[in-house]
Amino acid sequence: MSSQDVLYLCVLIGSIFFGQVIKSCGSNHKLKQALVLCSGFAMVVVLTGPGDFIHSLVVVVINYLIIKLFKPKMCHVVSFIWTFGYLLFFRTCHWFGWSAPTGQSNAVQLLVTLRMVGLAYEIHDQDKGKEEIFRHNNIFKCDLLDFFSYSYCYIGLMTGPFYSYRTFLDMVHYDARHIDTLNPALSKLKQLPPIILPFLLFSNYFPLPYLESDEYFNSNILYQLLILVPTFSWFRWRFYIGWVLAESMCITSCLGAYPVECKSKPAVGPTTKPELERTKETAYDFETTHNINITNVELAPTMRSAMKDWNMTVQWWMATYVYKKLPVESAQIRMFLLLFVSAFWHGVRPGYYLTFMSVPLVVMAETRMTKAIKPYLNDSSSYWWDWITWFCLYRSFEYTGIGFMLLELRTVWSLWTRMYFIGHFFIFLFILLPFIIPKKRTKVESKTD
Secondary structure, three states: OOHHHHHHHHHHHHHHHHHHHHHHOOOOHHHHHHHHHHHHHHHHHHHHOHHHHHHHHHHHHHHHHHHHHOOHHHHHHHHHHHHHHHHHHHHHHHHHOOOOOOHHHHHHHHHHHHHHHHHHHHHHHHHOOOOOOOOOOOOOOOOHHHHHHHHOOOOOOOOOOOOOHHHHHHHHHOOOOOOOOHHHHHHHHOOOHHHHHHHHHHHHHOOHHHHHOHHHHOOOHHHHHHHHHHHHHHHHHHHHHHHHHHHHHHHHHOOOOEEHHHOOEOOOEOOOOOOOOOOOOOOEEOHHHOOOOHHHHHOOOOHHHHHHOOOHHHHHHHHHHHHOOOOOOOHHHHHHHHHHHHHHHHOOOHHHHHHHOOHHHHHHHHHHHHHHHHHHOOHHHHHHHHHHHHHHHHHHHHHHHHHHHHOOHHHHHHHHHHOOOHHHHHHHHHHHHHHHOOOOOOHHHHHHO
């Protein structure tokens, strides 16, 4: 790990303890907002530098002007175009003489993008009479402190999870000192010990630069595929560690704490009207900021089930503000456009698009094979079929994930060529194979014949 990575990790851990300070402020919302804003500013400047800090500041200031100058029925469109347009400049500014943004700066820009566009959509939706179940509904009177404290709130600023402006308002206005946060935070952190040691070992012995080395490139295809297993493992575990620490940060500050009967969902918040009077006996959960189900992802038999439990708050944002808003009827086209936007949100380097544009093919392959094979299976064989699909899914993750890990078109293409495009071969094989598998007829169909 680099010194910058160590500093980043220390900031995340320190933020978990700082959450207790925020919680101790009770219902003093002005103090809470000042604290989260100042700590967010400090975090960004320390980790990204004053030069890169300007990028997020420009986006935030212009978005503040957008929500003040444009009517609610238009502000979300203008915000989306401006924010994602600036994201393109941010990713390509080194072409125009600016210094290339750091990885930490990119992380901040990603989360600021989601918050700014999400806030504009919240204003638009409230103007249409939607979302009336929250405690603090009047978000039109969003003053400068409200806006900037949400924009630069240190909680999840570099890792996620995404949370709405309403969720943020609930946190700063509600006195949550009676809520138990220690036990839920410790319970969340217990997920890390089994991950950290293998993560450190795998990242040390199977670093990403090795995939670009002549030794790896000139090795046989079996060796290349085997090396991808530990490499992609630590690569995704790195996200798990960041997200679990970020969720713990949310818990200690009581961000997203709602009574269990509110039936909260990730990013959405309460789905039933919360009680206004809460007592010490009220049971709370933190589902609103729940972002990753590690076990479900690691054991997922299909791409759909894996993505359902991966980065759940961002998945919700993409589904709500991109997929559902697209003026296209075809689900396939909307899925393609959603993945394109998701790839663009991550970056402009070709590897992102090579990986994300492979997802529909994998989904198509697993869906067609499952529909063709499952009717022939009983409960016992279905169990083993799920393990077979799990094995194939993770091999496809590792193979298509080369794009996400290496990013450069020439590097990824050369490596896939050296592998004889074996992953693509099996993906297309599983798409085409169901055409020759006889469809199992039901007893009703047989009697009709």
